Amino acid sequence: MTAAPTAVSSTAMELEARWGALNYHPLPVVLSRGEGVWLWDESGRRYLDMMSAYSAVSFGHSHPELVAALTRQAQTLAVTSRAYHTDRLGPFLEQLCRLTGLDRALPMNTGAEAVETAIKAARKWGYTVKGVAEGRAQIIVPAGNFAGRTTTIVGFSSEPQYRHGFGPFAPGFVQVPYGDVAALERAITPDTVAFFVEPIQGEAGIVVPPEGYLRAARELCTRHRVLLICDEVQTGLGRTGRMLACDHEGVKPDGVTLGKALGGGLLPVSAFVAREEVMSVFGPGDHGSTFGGNPLAAAVGLAALQLLERDRLAEQADRQGRYLRERLLAVEHPALLEVRGKGLLVGVEIDPRFASARAVCEALMAEGVLSKDTHDTVVRLAPPLVVNRAEIDLAVAALERALQSFEPVDRLAA
Template sequence: MSQTTPSRAPALEDRYGAHNYAPLPVVLTRGEGVHLWDEQGRRYLDMMSAYSAVSFGHSHPELVAALTQQAQRLAIASRAFHTDRLGPFLEKLCRMTGLDRALPMNTGAEAVETAIKAARKWGYKVKGVPEGQAQIIVPAGNFAGRTTTIVGFSSEAQYRDGFGPFAPGFVHVPYGDIAALERAITPDTVAFFLEPIQGEAGIVVPPEGYLRAARELCTRHHVLLICDEVQTGLGRTGRLLACQHEGVTPDGITLGKALGGGLLPVSAFVAREDVMAVFTPGDHGSTFGGNPLAAAVGLAALELLERERLAEGADELGRHLRQRLFALKHPAVTEVRGKGLLVGVEIDPGFASAREVCMRLMHEGVLSKDTHDTVVRLAPPLVVTRAQLDEAVDALQRVLRSLEQPSRLAA
């Protein structure tokens, strides 16, 4: 295959690709651990980890070995047949999460779509909701993917603009408002589907006790509590699952991103027995979901997460990161929030946009991405060290000092 000259790479993307992303002006060519390199050979600290997909770092040798060895044996086989890799992967997934069964898919959005189908069918077949009347409650500010069903229950105008009509059956409530949740529940409510910490909304952490109260409400009203742990799960927030910060066991969870070890898309919907029992052969499936290559990598990723105690490490490192950020005490920083190694830094737009901060961080050798132009996301691979976190915060401090004071304050 011919090599693309460095100077042409962004131009080719711009000419031949759909303009659905606005990437920072850097062309990456290699990654190892917590670092990325551009085409000029400059090294960057990755403080984004592909929205948690690279939680184990880039090209982790153990995961690359699992991928390579399995690819040389058997990569793809239809679910019309058994393979020797899928069963052990599903067993590990269920044992670690404490749930009964798992349904493997590829992307996080597919796992969410699977959860929606399961919740609705459970509502009709188990709870007894009249056919076609099932309602799923979702919080405002949610982000669970880009399919038409999922953007249909988003509260973000841009995600919906021009993509309707949308599927009915979703009810919005304010995030973190337990009274609003209770008011929204009706006999036709089959599930409450939420992120334990909202990622794309800007790393929004709900009030203490919110998840516990939601669990109690759902149990009392015979409603499924389903947690979207695609971004927050698998150690990212300092627990295996973010819902475990409040000791909550959901009826179902969606997992993805880190489950693929930073090498390929792997996702799953994991749920209790009666929820998963609604699926019979032919109800749901995926050409690639549960393929032996994905199962081998997913199993290796789970084993690595457990053996290296990465969730516990994320908890400790996250505390250090937030302490360093709090200590900055710069007027451009209006809030620091998050848990573990999922942290958002709110930027006062009077000083700069969050994208401008990320641009300046890039020039300091640190890569991240803004959220809604107001929040800088700091979510490095879980294998990051304390010294590397300090390096990132020091770079942010230099960027903040370089920002001009807003004219309205100078006046």
């Protein structure tokens, strides 16, 4: 599929290692250019991107329409702060609310900021609307959740590494098993203000809950007057084959967090979108961001939403995702234990007796395909939504070749 691997420049990696915080463990490749579903390293070797920056590059790298929108706006007006109105923000918010079916949107920058916004909104709604006593609001979260890296968010994570050394953590979060409706019902109390849930857990390993889980959660939340807030930062905007992943079960949440793809793969754009009753708790000065909703972000976000709708990319993700899973299920190798996901968000479970998911990703890189492992045993396959069948075939063939290089540990020991 590609030329033989070439030696990557040690200089770029050495500079990162010397001057950067060691908070990432990247694959040993130095990328310098991207176009569509392809990436090139500094030696000119081409790689198929089966990661799309954790769904941030859903439209492909350097999409010409999005780059044009960015360029036009950058040459006109980029940042003013929210101290003034701009001609870009209103149309962006209108499109965002129309596509999600919700009433109002509060723009931010990163997905974690959107989540923090949702937490503040849920708590204040609990105090001012539901009547929870001040300081007693509780938010229920599933185990295995991943919503960002702020101290509040890692405080309700079940992953020890995300928490270790960063406490004390904010109180007010109750954890339940993911996919367990009965556990959710038992956890609800008069002080519960929200259930904050990923429709599909991404960082946990592309974990799909049982059929009907979100519908049952919606019914419980409605009955107990609890907000259902869906974290769609990774799954939203077509990634799973629907505009929102909660659309698979016909569920309308009270609020949604969005990010990643909202910036068109060009800059960070996020938002919390919610019903009128939820968003009305905010008044001037309650919450804000210098950069959130800036004209540059709004122009790119609007162009991304229009492109998503015009090119029917959610339907494309549904079709191509079904094809990707079919091709993966046909792979005959004992190291491949399970294929799961929806749309173009797919996890491949690797038998640790053969290799770690990291090792498989390194072998894939040698075959000209880039992806990333999660939780030691899962290889993520989440290409840009513009990927075609021929490119999917290349990726699956590369995975088959990569797996051939691994044998079970007990056989090697013998």
